[in-house]
Amino acid sequence: MSFEEVKNTVKKIYEQVKSENLEERDNLINILHAIQEHYGNYIPLEAAEVLKELTGRPLSEIYEVLTFYTMFSTDKRGKYIIRVCKSLPCHVTGGAAVLKSLKDVLGIDYGQTTEDGLFTLEESSCLGLCGVSPVMLINDEAYGNLTPEKVRKIIEEIKEKERSGVK
């Protein structure tokens, strides 16, 4: 991916987000969300350079926003981001065993991506689904009442789906 490509893409997204919002001063976080979605779960560092030009804000300021929020990543992440809730309700209802089985079945630790580029494992603050704890979020979909077996099944199903090429 060349700097030119990032420049053009970011510029397009910037104009798009700008046209959607009534307020103009504040859209950096929205733009970063859109860039991340475009590149599939990460933001290339070059984007910060481009945004500096477009917004007129200092690079340091853009970079600090980009790195402050845990949902933004400058590293390439998997197609499926698994966010495991690590809050107390999940902890007291068996979250540790669920997490362990996830790590086992994926063969990765927090912050890592599987070799096939499919999964990235992250921890999340409370997902607000405490009634069905333990819980995890895979991209935008939530899974509740987890057990080590259920976790294995969910991951297997996604892998199977990917193998058979279903989108």
Place this chain on the structure above:
Amino acid sequence: MPAVENTIVICAGGACISAGEISVKESLESTLKEYALDEVVQVVETGCMGACDLGPIMVIYPEGIFYQKLNSENVKKIVEEHLLKGRVVKEFLYTGPAGEVKEKPQEELPFFKKQVKIATRNLGVVDPLSIEEYIARDGYFALTKVIKELSPDKVIEELKKSGLRGRGGAGFPTGLKWEFAKKAESNVKYVICNADEGDPGAFMDRAILEGDPHTVVEAMTIAAYTIGATKGFIYVRAEYPLAIERFSHALETAREYGFLGNNILGTDFSFDIEVRIGAGAFVCGEETALINSIEGKRGIPRVKPPYPAQKGLWNKPTLINNVETYANIPPIILHGGDWFSQFGVEGSRGTKVFALAGKVNNTGLVEVPMGITLRELIYEIGGGVPGGKKLKAVQTGGPSGGCIPEKHIDTPITYDTLKELGTIIGSGGMIVMDEDDCMVDVAKFFLEFTVEESCGQCTPCRDGTKRMLEILERITDGEGTEEDLEKLKELGEHIMKTSLCGLGQTAPQPVLSTMRYFWDEYEAHVKEKRCPAKKCKELTRIVIDKEKCVGCTACARVCPVDAISGSVRNPHEIDSEICTRCGSCLEVCRFGAISKVSP
């Protein structure tokens, strides 16, 4: 077109969806089609019905039969039996702890009956995607009343009369806050809804946004009219995609109907709301950090004063309330402040939504009058602790709160009584813990959270909580000293006094509160190197009683780390070096031969 004979209301709250609601709904609809019932049976998805542990849930009207724990298979049977043959399918009805079967638990169980629903009045009743259904439940009547009949001062007067206090945690009187924002002089003012619900164990704001988004749109518009704002923002966590989707949809339809946008209800009052999405930072729940984040900056708190009512978003006067607070506004306007204040007790008026989670039979959301006791909440409404275990404590207020030990469960829940007990109501999360939970471990757990979520701006919070966590780790690893306990307390008190924002000022609470009530547990960890709840890994071992073990190999097969050895029909043994204390073997042993010991 034939008349509708049955309406099936299916809960599409976040918890039910994660428990499989979508496949249930799809199966239900295809089965209805198969039997050509799809024109006479209407399926409606609503917001959260509250009883998350029973999900996925649906209720068949006109009878009101309540089916629970559904899946794509059993819903077919319900169509065939209930709808085609008129026979209630007993096996999928609610079954109580004593085996009693109830067709309409929503009318019989204390979990539903003891509730007084104001903020959550429409949850599980209306289709969140339908503005018509919201209007049919008196939706936007309060806005109409305010614009046509009430002066801003009258709105504030009613709010003051109601005694409503902020439901986000700090409990500041809402009427007063609105008055400050109204009195602030500026030609530009903002209204913000704080939907960055981050306290672990609290999920009422999520449920309201997902189940009744229009109530928040209406209340924010009332707020704008009252204080003189033309622009509003709602800041929602990125972790709540469904809430974002449904709220955005509500904004669109409200604009179409003329409740939002230019010239609302044909008057010269104009107001619009934009959605801002967070990006995973707990600290953004703090109002000034949230404002910074909306401005497109790092979400770090500002020094207060000035308060947002004077200098908020882009330094303009800003009114900021949380979701649940807003949800109370339309009913207060419609029925009056006096009506609202009849619920609850002195100093804590109205109702509060609590989220029951952890070791309690009925998990979910309940809205009850303030002043209810913890005993009623946990035992009558919550159905007690599962597995006949003993209640140990309830954690309230998340990482900013503390715990209430079992001996205080008859205390009425109010802002003031909880303060006396060393905790807060916070946003209403109640995490129930039983005898198997170690309070030092719980305190450590919250500190891990705080250390990770500290924004790093001020030293007491950034470094102080880290040092506290190190001490706690030493204690749970069996390396703590008595001096550590003193240090922990002293450090906690300093952090509370010197941190910049509310989060830092309350971060040591879970530690100090557990030290206050469970000092003996801390001492056991330090002096005897023992974890009384047998939870702390380094202080606990799992052992097999050779006398009781029959050598069935069940434990060895289930052990994820192969720590158990032994041959068939001979007693087995656990290698403590390999064992991770996951407890899987404990669950499968049918001979009671496996137990935890400490030390």
